[in-house]
Amino acid sequence: MTETAPPPASLRDHRGRHRVAVTGIGLVTPLGLGVAESWAALLAGRSGIRRITRFPTAHLKTTIAGQVTLPEGATGEVLTSPARVERMAGLAAAEAIAAAGLAGEERFPGPLCLGMPPVEVEWPHRIALARQALDREPGPLRYPALAAAATGQEALFEQCLFGGVGERLAARFGTTGAPVEITTACATGASAIQLGVEAIQRGEAPAALCIGAEGSVQPEALIRFSLLSALSTRNEEPERASRPFEKNREGFVMSEGAAALVLESLEGAMARGATVLGLVLGCGERADSFHRTRSNPDGGAIIGAMRAAIADAGLEPAAIDYVNAHGTGTPENDKMETLGMRAVFGEACPPISSNKSMIGHTLSAAGAIEAVFSLLAIRDGMLPPTINHETPDPAIPLDVVPNEARPAAVRHVLSNSFGFGGQNVCLVLGAAPQA
Amino acid sequence: MTESIWITGIGLVSSLGEGPEIHRAALAGRAPVVDAEGFAPYPIHPLPPLELDRQIPKRGDQRQMEPWQRLGTYAAGLAIDQAGARALVADMHLLVAAGGGERDTALDEAVCAEIARLPAEEAGQRLNAMLASGLRPTLFLAQLSNLLAGNISIVHGVTGSSRTFMGEEAAAADAVRIAAARLAEGRGGIALVGGAYVAGRWDMLLLYAASGELRQGGWAPLAERAEGGGLVTGSAAAFLVLETENHARARGAAGLARLGAVRSGAARRQGEDSAEASAAALAQSLPLRPGHAVISGASGAALPTAAERRFLAGLRAAGPAPGQVVHSADLIGHAVEAAFPANLALAALALAAGDAPQALVTGFGVWRGEALALLEPVA
Numbered sequence: 104m105t106e107t108a109p110p111p112a113s114l115r116d117h118r119g120r121h122r123v124a125v126t127g128i129g130l131v132t133p134l135g136l137g138v139a140e141s142w143a144a145l146l147a148g149r150s151g152i153r154r155i156t157r158f159p160t161a162h163l164k165t166t167i168a169g170q171v172t173l174p175e176g177a178t179g180e181v182l183t184s185p186a187r188v189e190r191m192a193g194l195a196a197a198e199a200i201a202a203a204g205l206a207g208e209e210r211f212p213g214p215l216c217l218g219m220p221p222v223e224v225e226w227p228h229r230i231a232l233a234r235q236a237l238d239r240e241p242g243p244l245r246y247p248a249l250a251a252a253a254t255g256q257e258a259l260f261e262q263c264l265f266g267g268v269g270e271r272l273a274a275r276f277g278t279t280g281a282p283v284e285i286t287t288a289c290a291t292g293a294s295a296i297q298l299g300v301e302a303i304q305r306g307e308a309p310a311a312l313c314i315g316a317e318g319s320v321q322p323e324a325l326i327r328f329s330l331l332s333a334l335s336t337r338n339e340e341p342e343r344a345s346r347p348f349e350k351n352r353e354g355f356v357m358s359e360g361a362a363a364l365v366l367e368s369l370e371g372a373m374a375r376g377a378t379v380l381g382l383v384l385g386c387g388e389r390a391d392s393f394h395r396t397r398s399n400p401d402g403g404a405i406i407g408a409m410r411a412a413i414a415d416a417g418l419e420p421a422a423i424d425y426v427n428a429h430g431t432g433t434p435e436n437d438k439m440e441t442l443g444m445r446a447v448f449g450e451a452c453p454p455i456s457s458n459k460s461m462i463g464h465t466l467s468a469a470g471a472i473e474a475v476f477s478l479l480a481i482r483d484g485m486l487p488p489t490i491n492h493e494t495p496d497p498a499i500p501l502d503v504v505p506n507e508a509r510p511a512a513v514r515h516v517l518s519n520s521f522g523f524g525g526q527n528v529c530l531v532l533g534a535a536p537q538a
Numbered sequence: 539m540t541e542s543i544w545i546t547g548i549g550l551v552s553s554l555g556e557g558p559e560i561h562r563a564a565l566a567g568r569a570p571v572v573d574a575e576g577f578a579p580y581p582i583h584p585l586p587p588l589e590l591d592r593q594i595p596k597r598g599d600q601r602q603m604e605p606w607q608r609l610g611t612y613a614a615g616l617a618i619d620q621a622g623a624r625a626l627v628a629d630m631h632l633l634v635a636a637g638g639g640e641r642d643t644a645l646d647e648a649v650c651a652e653i654a655r656l657p658a659e660e661a662g663q664r665l666n667a668m669l670a671s672g673l674r675p676t677l678f679l680a681q682l683s684n685l686l687a688g689n690i691s692i693v694h695g696v697t698g699s700s701r702t703f704m705g706e707e708a709a710a711a712d713a714v715r716i717a718a719a720r721l722a723e724g725r726g727g728i729a730l731v732g733g734a735y736v737a738g739r740w741d742m743l744l745l746y747a748a749s750g751e752l753r754q755g756g757w758a759p760l761a762e763r764a765e766g767g768g769l770v771t772g773s774a775a776a777f778l779v780l781e782t783e784n785h786a787r788a789r790g791a792a793g794l795a796r797l798g799a800v801r802s803g804a805a806r807r808q809g810e811d812s813a814e815a816s817a818a819a820l821a822q823s824l825p826l827r828p829g830h831a832v833i834s835g836a837s838g839a840a841l842p843t844a845a846e847r848r849f850l851a852g853l854r855a856a857g858p859a860p861g862q863v864v865h866s867a868d869l870i871g872h873a874v875e876a877a878f879p880a881n882l883a884l885a886a887l888a889l890a891a892g893d894a895p896q897a898l899v900t901g902f903g904v905w906r907g908e909a910l911a912l913l914e915p916v917a
Contacts (some may be wrong), residue, residue, distance in 0.1 A: 159662035161671045216799055221638045221704060222684040226665060229646065232744075244651040246643055246740035247578075250747040260748035261905065265637060265683075266705030270906050274806060281804040281907060283712050284704040288634075288686050294701060298716070305723050315805050323673070330675040390632065390700035392691045395602060395679050398914035404697065523679070524688025526700055 105152050108470050113536060114370040116384070117417035120304040122374040124379045127203025127365030128475045129195035132462045133169035133358055137198060138509030141193065144461070145487045146508040149171040150342035152356050158322060168320045169358025185222040187318030191269045191361035192217065196276055196314055197361035204377055208277070213310035213366075214302060217269045218285050219297030220319050220467045224263050229369075250434070256315075259509075268316075276383040278312050288522030289429070291315055292461040292470025293530055297386040299366045309371045315471025316361035325357060331396060333433060343491050347430035347457035348437050348503045350496040355431040357462030362471035369536070379535040381478040384418070384515070387411025391525030398439045404527050405443040409517060412529035413447070418515060420448050423531070425486055425511065427477045427518040428503075430457025432466050440519065441499045454490040454511070456504035470520040470528065477516040477532045486511050541585050544786050544793035544916060547615035547621025547779030552870035553583035553772055556616065561850035562887040565862075572757040572770075573738065577756040580747070582737040583772035583871035588612055591663040594693050601675045602755035604640040604680040607689050610734030613775035614690045617730060621779035622791060629653075631698040631726050631777075632687055633717045635710035637732035641741040645672045673855070686734065696730055707835070708802060708907025709733070710878040714911075715800040717780055727785030732777030733875035746771065751904060752841040760838055760865045768838035769904060772871020777880035778886070792917035795886035795897075799824060802901075802909040813845035814852070816908040817900065821853060824898070824912055828858040831894035833885045834865045835901040837872040841899045850900070861894055877901065878909060885913045 130137060133151030134144035144151070160166035173182070182190070186450050200206050215530050229249065236248040253259060261267050269282035287294040292315025299311030327332050335346035335354040346352040372379055389407035393399035413420055429440055437490075437532055444452045448528055458476050480486055485508050492505035518530045553571040554560050581823060590608055593615030594799050600608060618624055638821040649668050653661045679685050682704040691697055701716075703709035710733045718730040736742075746752050751769040760768070786793055805816035836846040866881050873880055878901040885897035892915075901909035 143888055159666060161663040162666040164670075221636075221681075222642075223638050224741070226649075230653050230661065230665075233650035236652050243653060246744060249650065250580075250740065250744045253744055253748040254752075255750040256748045257750060260745060260750075263745055264706060264905055266708055266906055268901070269705060269802065273804065281708050281802040281909075283711060283716075284709065286702045286704055287700065288682065288684050301716075301720065301725075305719060307719070322662075323669055326666070326669050326673055327678040329670075331678060341827075376812070388699040390687075390691045390697040392697050394693045395685060395688055395692065414797070457854070490552060505553075522684070523682065524684045524700070525691050526684065526688075538810050 121306060123300050123303050123383045124367050125364050125383060126367050126372050126377040126379060127199040127457045128380060128478065129198030129363040130472065130475055131171055131191045131194050132360040132472060133171055134335040134507055136194060136463055145458060145476065146485055148490045148507060150486050150490060151460060152341040152344055154341055163325055165336050167356060168337045169346055169356060170320060170490050171359050178221055182184050183225040183227055184220065184318045184321060185262050185268055187272060188219050188316045191273065191318060192272055193317035194316045195361040195363035196272065196312060199365045200276060202477045208336060210277040211217060211312055213308035214277065214280045215269060215282040216295045216298040216313045217272065217282060218291035218315040218467050220317055222263055222265060223288055227321065228259060231264055239319040269373045276312060286467065287526040287528060288469055288524050289466055290522040290526040290528040291467035291521035292472060293528040295363060295471060296383065296474055296530060297528060298383060300386055301421040310365065310367040312363065313366055314361060315468040315507050317359045317466045317468040319466060320357055320359050335515060340354045345432050345460050347428065347432040347460050347489055348496065348499050348501065349492050350494040352432045352434060352437060354421055354433050354457065356463035357523040358465045360465045360468050360472055362468060362475045364474065381481050381535050382533040384529060384533040385412045385416025385531040387415055387529045389527050391527065395402050397435055402439055402442040405439055405521060406446045408444055408529045409447045410526035412517060412531050416531035418531065423453050423515050423517045424454040424513045425453055425480060425516050426464065428455045428457040429515055429519040429521045430459050432459060437499060438519065441501060445499060452501055454486055454502040454504050456487055458487060460490045470487055471535040472519050472531060474530055477518045480516060481513045481532065481534050484510055485513055540722050542783040543721055543797040544783050545778050545795045545797055545886045546624060546781045546783050546786050546791045546793055547617040548794060548883045548886060549616030549777040550880060551609060551613045552645050552774040553584050553586060554870060555615040558887050559772045561884060562891055565864055565884060565888055570869055577738055577743060580743055580752050581757045581770050584738055585609065585736060587772040599693050602676060602679060603689055606639050606736045607680060607686045607732055609736060609775045610686045611689045611693050613734060614730060614732065614777040615694055617777035618777050623728060626728055629698045629726065630696045631729040632696045632700045632728060633713040633731040634687040634692060634702045635713045636683040636686050636702045637875050638683055640739060642677055643740045662675030669902060671874065687894060696725055701732055706874055707877055707903035708804060710875050711802040713899050718797055718800055721780060721782050728779065729782045730777055730779055732879040734775035734874040735773060736807055737771035737773045737871060747853055749904060753838065760836060760867050763838055768843065770813040770838055770871050772873045774870050774873035774876045774880050776876050776881060776883045778879060794890040795917050796914040798912035798914050800911045804850055804906050805908060807841065811840050813902055813908050814849045817849040817910060818852060820910045826857050826898065827896050829861040830896040830898055830904060831888050832860050832863040832882045832895055833899045834863060835877050835881050836865055837902065837904050838867050839852060839904040846900060882911055889915045891912055
């Protein structure tokens with residue numbers, strides 16, 4: 104019996120787990136298709152928020168959003184949320200897999216961890232069914248008639264199942280095992296990464312394809328968020344509507360997009376000679392039991408999640424060079440995030456900026472998109488700005504990297520994600536190990 | 539660092555009623571509770587009457603939810619109670635398998651009735667107007683999938699972490715698998731995992747009607763449902779408190795069953811990549827013993843139900859003879875996200891009562907997803 108030598112210490116973290124490398128990233132945002140286009144626009148401080156053109160906006164309180172122009176968008180095809188989520192997730196995943204040098208492989212060597220919004224039969228489907236029902240039998244249009252019209256429309260069934268999007272992506276990219284779909288509201292993208300990190304850390308898989316995707320910019324979703332008074336109504340100035348951490352902020356701007364990350368054990372990535380873009384060093388999570396849409400005023404769950412992520416990474420708060428904020432631009436979130444920053448970092452808070460000032464709130468995709476931006480900040484030594492910072496809020500004594508990107512040496516980033524339903528997930532991302 | 543995982547609490551509600559006794563007794567066979575008229579032509583297994591105040595004491599909390607979230611929150615409380623774990627909720631991890639919450643079906647019908655008769659160019663604006671004036675603010679949160687978990691956090695104080703898995707039956711299997719794996723590797727000592735499903739919902743019946751698999755007309759036992767169109771959905775919620783053996787022993791908690799392997803897969807269900815082959819691969823090296831009970835999650839949907847039958851026949855031919863085989867669809871119907879946790883709960887009840895030496899739980903999703911779990915008695 105031969106003894107296997109233990110792997111070099113640097114391949115394991117301070118808790119003896121596999122270290123997790125990011126070897127490929129992909130992005131779809133309102134600023135562009137692909138990592139390069141989105142990142143360049145973000146560093147330039149450009150806003151991706153526009154007037155909504157994809158559907159009529161009469162009777163809507165908010166008529167602006169971040170919108171992704173899909174390559175096929177020009178054909179005028181009505182794409183419902185599940186279809187848009189799938190297209191954007193697919194574009195981001197293809198870019199990430201190619202960047203990781205794994206394109207052309209028949210199988211992806213790990214599971215799919217997909218963060219996405221809940222999907223359902225939507226209005227375009229429902230109205231089409233209603234018209235079919237009328238054609239069959241003029242009369243009262245009730246649900247039984249819609250169900251009768253739907254009977255046997257397997258394509259509709261498969262499109263609107265929660266498992267449908269993941270299954271089709273898993274089939275396309277050849278991921279192993281059952282695809283896992285997760286939703287933790289606005290923390291979804293971070294949760295998807297956390298699932299992949301954990302699978303690699305426990306040695307369940309050598310790699311994971313983690314995606315956060317969102318495609319819910321449609322009338323009913325806008326109206327629902329408006330009813331919660333969550334959205335900015337600065338419709339006349341779309342580019343200036345998303346104002347995280349600024350005194351005149353009044354709500355978030357709905358948006359959409361996707362990010363994909365190829366995660367691998369550092370050991371596996373180095374063994375195959377892959378380029379390591381950075382590391383996912385730690386994850387922290389904490390649920391809040393206070394209220395469905397608000398955090399406990401003591402900030403306990405937010406603070407707990409931030410601290411847990413930093414501790415999971417084996418770091419002290421002082422080692423964090425930059426925080427990629429949740430920063431939605433709602434009065435409530437930004438106040439609570441500031442409280443969390445002060446509690447965790449004390450007087451010496453690192454710079455914090457919100458990508459949402461430019462791309463809006465991509466909801467289920469946000470945690471993943473922001474993790475990618477965090478890795479790029481480390482790679483390029485550039486902090487993306489928080490734009491629309493005109494009047495500082497005296498209650499927010501933070502360096503929010505106002506309006507212009509800034510060079511900085513960054514080794515460790517804390518990326519925050521907080522969601523409705525008391526969901527708080529934080530990630531710590533780090534630089535690739537020196538060769 | 540691999541710890542043994544116990545089930546120390548079960549919260550089980552179905553059309554039969556709530557609690558362990560009624561469900562354990564049902565394992566010996568009984569007539570199901572069926573509502574064939576309320577959602578005709580589709581028979582369903584309805585929600586039982588629940589004294590919501592017992593688990594959701596604040597009326598304000600109840601008003602913020604629709605039946606699906608109330609059902610799940612109620613069952614989660616039953617599980618915490620049975621585990622005697624009320625004092626442990628702050629660090630308890632929460633994993634929920636969820637579908638979507640209830641739509642306002644009356645509004646949907648009113649919108650459809652009007653807009654289906656409008657020319658397409660007028661439809662969009664009129665849709666916005668009707669939704670803007672018709673949608674109720676509270677319904678948004680009642681509809682959000684992760685707000686079942688959110689309500690469990692609020693009502694019962696479960697705050698260790700919160701993850702909501704989506705993907706119908708498979709979501710529940712992965713929630714249980716991941717909950718157990720995290721505990722086994724030392725990420726916490728106790729977790730609450732489960733799901734809920736309300737069958738009497740036209741929005742869900744519309745979706746499942748599209749599959750072509752919903753049974754129409756009267757109820758019949760699984761074995762007598764003709765090929766195709768054999769799915770009868772059932773209202774049910776099942777939550778399990780999972781705990782490492784060390785954590786349970788340290789606080790003097792009794793184990794109802796030990797959770798052995800939990801495995802999930804997803805065949806494309808085309809050609810050789812069949813559901814049956816997927817399950818057979820999952821079953822490899824499972825330490826089955828003679829007389830093991832089988833709690834079958836066959837749904838009644840044609841293809842996966844036939845595949846499950848062949849899988850079990852293959853298992854019987856190649857391995858030790860099973861004991862009792864229970865088709866939960868015959869007792870409580872198919873409860874989608876709640877199906878796998880409910881079947882685990884039934885298996886644990888059988889083991890805790892000494893009715894079986896071991897129990898194999900199967901899960902075959904209506905469209906996708908195969909899962910197996912093996913439960914052992916607590917030594």
